[in-house]
Amino acid sequence: MRFRRTARVAVCSAAFLAGLFPQVLAAQNATTQEAPAPVAVAAQAPSSSVQAYTLPPDKLAKAIAISRIRNILNIAGSVWGIVFVWLLLATRAWAGLERWAQEISGRRWIQGVVFFATYLIIGALADLPLDWIGEHYERRFGISVQGWGSWLGDVGKTLGLTILIGAPILLLFNWIVRRWPRRYWLGIWVVTLPILAILTFVEPLFVPLFFKQEPLAKNHAVLVAKLETVVVRTGIDIPPDRMYLLKAGVKYTGINAFVAGIGATKRLVMWDTATDQLPDDEVLFVFGHESGHYVLHHIPKGFALSAVGLFFVYAACAAFAVWMVRRSGARWGTTELSSRTGFVVLLFSISIASFLLEPVSNAVSRHFEHQADVYGQEAIHGIVPDPQKTAVAAFNALGRSWLDDPNPSPFIEFWLYDHPSAQHRANFALHYDPWANGGHGEFFKN
Ligand SMILES: [Zn+2]
Numbered sequence: 480m481r482f483r484r485t486a487r488v489a490v491c492s493a494a495f496l497a498g499l500f501p502q503v504l505a506a507q508n509a510t511t512q513e514a515p516a517p518v519a520v521a522a523q524a525p526s527s528s529v530q531a532y533t534l535p536p537d538k539l540a541k542a543i544a545i546s547r548i549r550n551i552l553n554i555a556g557s558v559w560g561i562v563f564v565w566l567l568l569a570t571r572a573w574a575g576l577e578r579w580a581q582e583i584s585g586r587r588w589i590q591g592v593v594f595f596a597t598y599l600i601i602g603a604l605a606d607l608p609l610d611w612i613g614e615h616y617e618r619r620f621g622i623s624v625q626g627w628g629s630w631l632g633d634v635g636k637t638l639g640l641t642i643l644i645g646a647p648i649l650l651l652f653n654w655i656v657r658r659w660p661r662r663y664w665l666g667i668w669v670v671t672l673p674i675l676a677i678l679t680f681v682e683p684l685f686v687p688l689f690f691k692q693e694p695l696a697k698n699h700a701v702l703v704a705k706l707e708t709v710v711v712r713t714g715i716d717i718p719p720d721r722m723y724l725l726k727a728g729v730k731y732t733g734i735n736a737f738v739a740g741i742g743a744t745k746r747l748v749m750w751d752t753a754t755d756q757l758p759d760d761e762v763l764f765v766f767g768h769e770s771g772h773y774v775l776h777h778i779p780k781g782f783a784l785s786a787v788g789l790f791f792v793y794a795a796c797a798a799f800a801v802w803m804v805r806r807s808g809a810r811w812g813t814t815e816l817s818s819r820t821g822f823v824v825l826l827f828s829i830s831i832a833s834f835l836l837e838p839v840s841n842a843v844s845r846h847f848e849h850q851a852d853v854y855g856q857e858a859i860h861g862i863v864p865d866p867q868k869t870a871v872a873a874f875n876a877l878g879r880s881w882l883d884d885p886n887p888s889p890f891i892e893f894w895l896y897d898h899p900s901a902q903h904r905a906n907f908a909l910h911y912d913p914w915a916n917g918g919h920g921e922f923f924k925n
Pocket residue numbers: 480481482483768769772848851
């Protein structure tokens with residue numbers, strides 16, 4: 480539940496098999512730039528609606544340019560991921576890889592490890608050109624300040640983790656398909672749920688591979704004391720030793736914060752770009768937003784929705800994969816879904832489904848994010864002088880720091896945005912004042 484939209488990281492739970500591992504880890508590669516605050520020249524003020532999020536003209540031109548590039552790369556990346564797997568099916572490359580793995584060892588599990596590790600490496604190499612183009616532009620627009628060597632190092636580390644975590648899971652799933660050829664999707668669904676829970680639990684533990692982090696209290700004792708006033712109002716159980724400062728500024732200029740983990744790994748992580756660039760009041764608002772995700776149980780709710788969604792997605796994908804193998808299997812070098820090449824057909828059908836369902840999972844995500852925005856604004860009521868002003872200022876700083884487009888097309892927002900646009904968030908905050916005339920908010924009694 481990150482505070483901002485991450486450009487190419489559209490986490491779709493249905494993407495589990497095809498892309499979860501890279502996505503979980505790519506959270507570390509969130510794109511992105513900085514923002515000295517003031518001087519807002521109204522950006523393209525359309526006739527009626529108020530523009531609560533504005534950019535000075537030079538930044539506006541840049542924001543429009545880089546948003547277009549991000550959107551194109553995002554869609555191209557999804558389509559390319561599907562086309563690429565299909566190309567390797569059509570040229571019988573996956574079937575060739577399967578034969579090669581069989582020649583390497585007589586043991587099935589070693590063959591499987593070789594096959595799926597190679598599968599993941601090939602997939603990462605296929606993504607590399609688009610990732611590189613994306614990074615090139617993020618650097619050019621001043622969003623990324625990471626050196627190429629360090630960037631490549633992160634790509635390598637992400638791939639290593641993807642293989643370490645992904646290959647055994649794919650091996651397990653493939654085994655389930657062989658063991659229960661008819662109802663295997665049900666078995667895969669059953670094991671997916673604890674795996675998702677475990678990944679959520681361990682995800683924060685991988686962060687130090689990519690960023691240095693320290694206790695937030697170490698250099699921001701005053702801020703932590705202020706955050707405690709919000710903690711008291713919200714009643715959440717995030718003690719100061721679960722608040723971390725992430726040294727993200729060596730790689731990005733953009734502002735961000737997130738909550739991650741469950742149980743013993745639950746934590747709040749504030750990027751140093753946020754504490755460096757935002758006044759404390761706005762950091763409190765960001766913290767209030769993140770607290771909202773916990774208080775409103777967005778992680779378990781997201782889990783429950785994924786569980787229900789995946790049940791149908793797996794069932795449909797299984798049927799689709801059977802149909803594809805029957806229709807084209809002979810040409811692709813496989814006649815059995817339980818073969819490793821057949822399993823790639825299953826992954827192929829899931830990647831198509833996850834692409835088509837991206838708007839659905841993004842709509843759910845936007846709803847949660849909006850709720851957290853409301854919660855955040857209510858959480859700082861009575862603590863900062865003017866919650867509306869604070870929230871609007873925070874969204875402006877956030878949007879400017881990443882060069883967010885002030886007026887994305889509704890279709891792009893519908894399909895690709897896992898957070899409402901900066902404009903929608905700022906506009907809502909500007910008008911949200913439930914305390915006027917003695918009223919109270921949605922989540923707090925005062
Ligand atoms: Zn959020």
